Amino acid sequence: xxxxxxxxxxxxxxxxxxxxxxxxxxxxxxxxxxxxxxxxxxxxxxxxxxxxxxxxxxxxxxxxxxxxxxxxxxxxxxxxxxxxxxxxxxxxxxxxxxxxxxxxxxxxxxxxxxxxxxxxxxxxxxxxxxxxxxxxxxxxxxxxxxxxxxxxxxxxxxxxxxxxxxxxxx
Numbered sequence: 001x002x003x004x005x006x007x008x009x010x011x012x013x014x015x016x017x018x019x020x021x022x023x024x025x026x027x028x029x030x031x032x033x034x035x036x037x038x039x040x041x042x043x044x045x046x047x048x049x050x051x052x053x054x055x056x057x058x059x060x061x062x063x064x065x066x067x068x069x070x071x072x073x074x075x076x077x078x079x080x081x082x083x084x085x086x087x088x089x090x091x092x093x094x095x096x097x098x099x100x101x102x103x104x105x106x107x108x109x110x111x112x113x114x115x116x117x118x119x120x121x122x123x124x125x126x127x128x129x130x131x132x133x134x135x136x137x138x139x140x141x142x143x144x145x146x147x148x149x150x151x152x153x154x155x156x157x158x159x160x161x162x163x164x165x166x167x168x169x170x
Contacts, residue, residue: 020163032119033045035079043070044096050063060143079128080130083125084122084123087159089121090165092119112148114129126146126149127147130144
């Protein structure tokens with residue numbers, strides 16, 4: 001005997017709060033998407049919508065809100081770096097998630113040769129070239145071609161679960 005799932009059928013209006021609460025049950029890792037803008041200043045944002053997309057060719061995707069003030073400064077460069085945050089980097093995540101003139105003032109970072117920006121102490125860093133951008137709902141789906149990567153040998157991820165930070169239990 002199988003369990004039946006019952007509920008409203010197609011065409012139901014989904015409340016935004018209900019949607020966020022439901023999606024919050026999926027734990028996601030936290031990343032920083034960053035690079036040097038055309039003037040050479042670091043710019044970036046926190047992003048929990050990140051995924052591996054393809055092994056051949058190596059592609060990743062990030063979803064950036066249409067209201068982002070940082071992405072319009074990164075997009076013209078054609079590149080970005082991804083830093084996968086470690087559990088001890090909650091302060092970094094919070095600082096880069098705010099709107100401010102100099103988000104990187106208190107954040108330890110380094111620039112890669114390509115102009116991507118990486119957060120010091122991240123679990124992994126990924127250097128990307130923009131391969132495609134698609135608008136979907138209230139976000140841009142940005143596909144990045146992986147050009148280089150680096151992995152830290154130890155550590156656990158910083159996660160977001162049910163609207164709060166959560167440390168990976170590994």
